[in-house]
Amino acid sequence: MASFLLSKSERAYIQASLQATPPLRADGRDLLDFRTVLLETGVAPLANGSARLNIGKIAREGGGGTEILAAVKLEVEDVDSADGVDGGRIACSVTCSPSAYPHLTSNALDELQYDLTVLLQQTIGHPSLHPRNLTIIPRKKSWLLNLDAVVLVDSGNVADALFMAARAALWDTKVPRTRAVEYRAPEALKTTARDNTGAMDVDDGTSGFDTRDMTRTAADFELPDYWDEGEMLHGRERWPVCVTLNLLPPMHILDATLSEEASIPLRLHLMFSFVPSAPPKLHSMRLSGPGELDLSYMKQCIANGETYAKELFTALETKLREEDIRRNVKARDRFALVR
Secondary structure, three states, X not given: OOOOXXXXXXXXXXXXXXXXXXOOOOOOOOOOOOXXXXXXXXXXXXXXXXXXXXXXXXXXXXXXXXXEEEEEEEEEEEXXXXXXXXXXXXXXXXXXXXXXXXXXXXXXXXXXXXHHHHHHHHHHOOHHHOOOOOEEEOOXXXXXXXXXXXXXXXXXXXXXXXXXXXXXXXXXXXEOOOEEEEEOOOHHHHHHHHHOOOOOOOOOOOOOEEOOOOOOOOOEEEOOOOOOOOEEOOOHHHOOEEEEEEEEOOXXXXXXXXXXHHHOOOEEXXXXXXXXXOOOEEEXXXXXXXXXXXXXXXXXXXXXXXXXXXXXXXXXXXXXHHHHHHHHXXXXXXXXXXX
16 A cells, blocks of 8 residues: 555566466465465453464564554443443554655655555444444443554555454454442431431441342443453454455456555455355455456456455464464463462
8 A cells, every 4th residue: 555666667577477478476476375374363461352463474584574463452431422332332543663664754654544544444343343242331331442453564465464463353352241230228228317317327238239130220330350351252253354456457466565566556455254154245345546447347356356355264264263272272271380
C-alpha cells in the first residue's frame, strides 16, 4: 500500500518477467505461492489475546519479511455513555512503525495508518461478525473490544498479514466470566430500623450482595475468574482472512513483495470466511490502484480468490489449533512445576 520507488526500467523488467513463459519472480516462487508464514500466539502477557505474524522471514539470516503484532484488550464500558453500545462493540486501530516506512513523511504515514484502520474496522467491526459474549449487564455494561495492530516491518502484502494477525489475536482472546451483583439490605435490618429508630444494626450473617436472578436489577458485576481465564470469544471460527490479488491482466500474483507491488499497483483485496457447515462468505472487497477491470474478469478474480482464501484459511486454522495445544501443554507443565 505504501509507495516504493522504482525506475521505469525496473518496473518494465519485473512486469516482463512475470508475463514470461514460464513466469519468473525474484525469489523463485510461482505466481500463486506464498512466502513462509510464521505465527505465534500469546506473545503479550497483559492482553486478552495476542499474536505475532511474519511473512517471508529469511531462515538463515533470521530477519526480513512483513511482521505484524496484534493484541486484543477488553475494557468495561457503560452503555449509557456516549459511545457505549448494548451488547458491546469492536474498535480496530492500526499503527505503522516509522522504521517500517522510512521513505514516508509523517502525513503520508498517517494516511497509510488511517487506510489500514478503515480496511480492518469495516470488516472486523461489521455486525454480522459481532460476538455474542460481550455483554456484561444487559442495557448497563458491556465489553469494548480494542483490536490494536502494529506494522513492525513491511516487505509487501501487508493487508493479508494484517488480517491473519488480527484473526490469530481474536482466536486467542478470552473473555472474563462475570457475575452480576446487587446490594440488598436484609429484611431483618429493615424491620429493626423501622421499629427501633437509632438502635444498633446487628449483622445476622446474611450477605448484602445477592447474585441470584438479577438480570434486570443488577447494579454491578464481579469477576469469579482470574484475569487470564475466561471463555473463548464467541464465533471465533468466523473471523475472515484477506487474500490480495495483484492484477496484471490477464494474470495475477499472490503475496507480492514491495518491488512487485510497485510494479503492479492495481490490487484486489478479498475478505472471506469459511464457517463449517455453511457456504463461503465474502465479507468485503476493495479495488485499489489506477486502472479499470472488465466485469467478467472481476468475477473470475473473485472466484479464484475464494479458492486461494480457502487454502489460506484452512492452513491458518490448523496452525492456530496447534498453537492452542502448544500453549495448553506449556501451561500444564508450568503448573506441574509449581506444585
